[in-house]
Amino acid sequence: MTLSNRIFPAEAQLAVTGMNCASCAGRVEKVLRNVAGISGAKVNFATGQAHFRVTSPEAMTAAVAALDQAGYPARPAETRLHIQGMSCASCSARVEKALLAMPGVHSANVNLATGTAAISHSPALSAGELADAVSAKGYPASPRQDHAPPHQHDHDEDAARLKGRFLTALALTLPIFVVEMGGHLLPGLHHWLAQAVGTRLLWLAEFVLTSAVLAGPGRVFFQIGIPALLRRTPEMNSLVALGAGAAWLYSTVATFAPDLLPPDSRHVYFEAAAVIICLILLGRWLEARAKGRAGAAIRHLIELAPETAWAERDGELVETAVADLRAGDMVQIRPGARVPVDGVITAGTGPVDEAMLTGEPMPVVKASGDKVTGGTINGTATLSVRVTATGAETVLARIIHLVQEAQATKLPVQAAVDRVTAVFVPVVIALAVLTFGIWLIASGEVAPALVAAVSVLIIACPCAMGLAVPISIMVGTGRGAELGLLFRRGDALQRLAEAQTIGFDKTGTLTQGQPALTRISVSGISRAEALRLAASAEAQSEHPLAEAILAAARAEGLELAPSQGTKAHAGRGLTAEVEGRALLIGNLAALRETGIDPDPELGAQARHWADEAATPVHLAVDGRHVAALAIADTIRPSAAKTMRELEALGVDTVLLSGDVQAAAEAVGGQLGINRVLGGLLPEDKLQRIRDLGEGTVFVGDGINDAPALAAARTGIAIGTGTDVAIESADVVLVSGDPRGVPRAIRLSRAVMRNIRQNLFWAFAYNAALIPVAMGALVPFGGPQLSPMLGAGAMALSSVFVVTNALRLRRFA
Structure with missing residues (x-):
């Protein structure tokens, strides 16, 4: 853990790795006590935490170095920063480079779409120091506190601010545009204005209005772009500042000092400078609006939890802030209200809408003892709930955290984009200078050379490149969360899209994971009577098979009779007396040992069930074999459809089970x-996964599946399974329905397809239009691209990429 503040001396703690026993803890304490500036070192072997008092940042650095040298390295700290001012891929690449340049930073992932950075670093570095390093590069940054509620960048606020700037720029630009370009629509307008007002007065008015545009709504481009240029780290804002600034400066010279220019070059381009700013602000406004829709899913999740709840206080119900609830509190959830926090129902029975959690539209009936999740919607009943988790510990908070972590992850495909964007803006500036020189030599005039150079600066767009990958991840993972598919790591999207083979665990994954009565055959007794007697005898048993029989009797509304003299026989079954009749429930061996002849037909039926993986249980009444019951771990209703969907997707399936072959x-x-591979131990599953190849996906739910889930290229955990399995997986199916597997594959393929489309557009756009802006088509009679058209095309590029990613919101 990093220091919580920079006031020294201060209390600090480190998570220490490599300790295997209490002696290790003692050695770690000794190491820390020998570090100058460290006092009161205490090490807890159970928690792996070292607590001490530190007098300076240097002492903290020395402590980390000493632990590393002693073979007990401190676990890297994880920090997330919120960053403002990033507008293109060059910005995010620059922030990432600044973080990685800091001693002690192990990795840094900067996400342009969400405006965040995830950093793994030495505990000697504080979150504040990381934020300061980023802020020093011109991108104000602040750390997200661990205790803070889940955060989502407010793109709606950005959109509102950009809308105001655009409308202001539009109002100032329209008169300039009408004066300079109106003649194309109304012939003679320009000459009439020049005669009526005078060319010089028109230029002076354009100068005032354009200066207002650049100094007002367009000031942001210069505030960020020029300092970045001076630091020799130019980015998108630098290109806009150079382009619009050059057009304004040239026009200003032509207006106030025309003698400095050749007579043929005395033209003004105020309209180009103003329209450039106006169009780019329009593009950024539309982009921010689209980004807001891209993050709608995660924002919707954040807004699900209510702010207040009706809690019991001194025997009365009091409306209480959810933030003030604690585990163990009792709350009442009224019909139609949202469940405020995670808890267990203590009274009441009714339907609960869990669509936000599982993506399933049908409500689930909940009763006393069942768990409820914060953010779900209570149905028609009043429920009393005991709080089990609040704040960051709730399922909803963990889901939001997982989605945000996935959105911050870089896909392998992003590496190629990063290499291009790292040099993109300097290359564009060099091309603009080259273009100016070539046009100046070819035409001998400054004006057309300037127009061509400005066009190159303005049309280049690293924004689309930077957004192409993260915006698709952002929308895709958000949509996945709405459908009950949690991508714990964003790069699982790319790996899952390439899946060729999927290995499934059996019990709890493709089956329900608990025994159930599936069939009954009877001889000389009714089916209902056989089930009633068997359940009555089993009522006092804790055997899993007994629970299956009791559950079936309860489901059919059978009234049980009291049993007497119940006695269990290990490995055989049990005997009891019900309503004066002697009952034996067990296997065939138990029947034979007590001298009861098995009924041939019931015995044959039982053998058939055994061949289908069911467990036969026999019932004898007063020494006569009267019924056989089949108990099996039933297959999930959707499992067969899951396999058919995977086959249609071209994915091979393999069953890996610890059950007998x-x-x-x-x-x-x-x-x-x-x-089908049966009889596998956990280590066997691990080896089989490796044998199946690199592209293998594994789906499981139990503790014994955790090694295979971790070893598979992509591990998918059933959300109703164990926490260990879920923590080992890359993707979690919240609802526990295996149909989520083909849906996750289809979503991942849709996301990767969307990313490829975005990347093609972003690169093809620049590859095609930068040469056009340079004038490559002019020698062949083609057009010379104006800076205004370049600004419009650049704005469209980013909007296109974000809008294309938004199509993923319609994935079903």
């Missing part, structure tokens, strides 16, 4: 899985 093959046969 026969049971695994029975399930595989019913689902149409041709390759």
Whole structure:
């Protein structure tokens, strides 16, 4: 952990790795006590934390270095910064470079779309120092505090601010545009104005209005772009500042000192400078609006949790701020209200809409003892709930955190983009200078050379390059969260899109994970009576098979009778007396040992069930075999459809199970899985995953699946499974429905397809139009691109990329 403030001396702590025993903890304490400026060192072996008092930043650095040298390195700290002022890929690349240049920074991922940076660094560095380093580069940054509520960059606020700037620029620019360009629509207008007012007065008015545009709404380009240029780290704002500034400066000289220019070059381009600023502000406004829609999913999740709840205080219900609730508090949730925090129902039964959590539209009936999740919607009943988690510990907060982490991740495809954007703006400036020189030599006039150079500066657009990948990830992961698909790591999107083989665990993944009564065959007794007697005898048993029989009886509304003399026989079953009748429930061996002859038909039926991976249970009443019951871990209703969808996607499926081969093959046969591997230990699953190849995906839910989930190129965890499995996975299916697997693959492929489209547009746009702006078509009779058209095309480029990514919101 970094120091919480820079006031010394200060209390500090470090997470220490490499400690294997209490002796290690003692050695770590000794190492810290020998560091100058460190006092009161105490190490907790159980938590892996070292607590001490530090007198200076240098002492903290020395402590980290001493631990590393002693073989107990401090765990890297993770910090997230919110960064303002980034407008293009060059900006984000520059921020990333500044962070990576700091001693002690291990990795830094800067996301242009979300305006954030995720940094892994030495604990000797504080979040404030990281923020200061970024701010020094001209991009104001601030750390996100761990205790702060989940944050989403407010693009709506950006859009409102940019809209105001654009409308102001538009009002100032329109008169200039009408004066200079109106003659193209109304012949003679320009000459009439020149005669009526005078050319010099018109130029003076244009000078005043254009200066107002540049100094007012366009000031931001110069405030950011010029300092970046002086630091020799030019970016998008630098290009705009150079282009618009050059047009304004040249026009100002032509207005106030025309003798400094050749007679043929005495023209003004005030309209170009003003329109450039106006169009680029328009583009950024539209882009910010689109970004706001791109982040709508995560913002919607943030807004789900209500601000107040009805909590019990001294026996009365009091409206209480959710922030003041604590684990153990009792709250009442009224019909139609949102569940404020995570908890367990203590009273009440009714439907709860969990669509925001699972993506499933049908409400789920909840009763006493069931868990409820903050942000879900209560139905028609009043529920009393005991709070189990609040704040950052709730499921909703963790989902938001996971989505934000995924959005901050860089995909492997981003590396190529980063290499281009790192040199893009300097190359564009060099091309603009080259263009100016070539045109000046070719035409002998300053004006056309200036127009061509400004066009090159304005039309180049690294914004689209920088947004192409992160904006698609942002929309894709947000849409995934709405559908109950949590990408814990953003790069899983790219890996999952390339999936060729998927290995499935059986129990709890393709099956329900708990035994259920599936069939009953009877001889000389009714089906309902056989089930009632069996359930009555099993009522006092804690065996999992007994629970399956009891659940079936409760589901059919059967009234159970009291049992007496119940006695369990290990590995055989149990005996009991119900309503004066002697009952035996167990396997065939139990029947034979008590001298009961198995009914041939019931025995044959039981063997058939066993071949289908069910467990047969036999019922004997007063010494006669009267019923056979089949208990099995039932296949999830959607499992077969999942396999058909994966087959349609061209993905091979393999069943990897710890169950015996026969049971695994029975399930595989019913689902149409041709390759079935049973009898696997956790380490066996791990090896099989490796044997299946690099592109293998594994889907599981249990603790024993965690190694395979971690080893697979992409691990998908069933959300109803264990926390260990979920933490080991790259993707989590919140609803627990295996249909989420093909849906996740389709979403990942849609995102990657969208990214490829964005990248093609961003690179093709620049590759095609920069040469046109330089005048490559002029020798062949083609057009010379004006700076105004260049500004419009540049604005369109970014808007196109963001709008294209927004199509992912319609993914279903």
